[in-house]
Amino acid sequence: MTGLAVDRIDFGEGMLTVDLQVVVIDRRPVPAPPKTKASVRDVPMPAVLADALAGHIDRHKPEDVLFRTTRGNLIRRDYFNADILKPAILAAGVPMDMTFHDLRHTFASTALAEGVPISEVSRWLGHESITTTVDLYGHLVPEASERARAALDNAFAAALGST
Structure with missing residues (x-):
């Protein structure tokens, strides 16, 4: 900044x-x-x-x-x-214990909570490896498994419905 x-x-x-x-x-x-x-x-x-x-x-x-x-x-x-x-x-x-770095965490956690791919968040944070981002913020996207299941179900339903 x-x-x-x-x-x-x-x-x-x-x-x-x-x-x-x-x-x-x-x-x-x-x-x-x-x-x-x-x-x-x-x-x-x-x-x-x-x-x-x-x-x-x-x-x-x-x-x-x-x-x-x-x-x-x-x-x-x-x-x-x-x-x-x-x-x-x-x-x-x-709270007075807030730091400037907390703003970075807020940015990352908000983006992830809104469904932004963790790969994009990693790039925006300037992490050398997505592993760093996953280690720090992976717990913030527990609904990712549900989104993946829904995407696969939708894809298979569409494919099976078109045969």
Whole structure:
């Protein structure tokens, strides 16, 4: 999120390209590529986020990275957590132990609960292997067996009915 640049947002397709992050080197935030090849990815952007990002861009007119400190520096993770996320959590009345990483889990679990294939969720999360995603989130798709049975029953019923 701290490395998201204006030109990496595709409002037409509703996608964000994740190909830049902010890391700290010698106590200074600097842009860097993500840590793995799989971390470079396109992620779907819900309309509510697209609207918020469009508003932010209209108000702040960023030329590259969307979010910076009031001094124009890239945002360090510790600064983000202390000065942005925690006050927002408090204002929203969300439990104070919520972390930014919890938002990632919410994204994954919501997508899976809505029937998005785990392979897509894995790719969007930037996991090197779908095994990681299955290990972390597989328990969230117990109805997959029922969906598979129903799909097979429907396919066989259609095939048997057409003979």
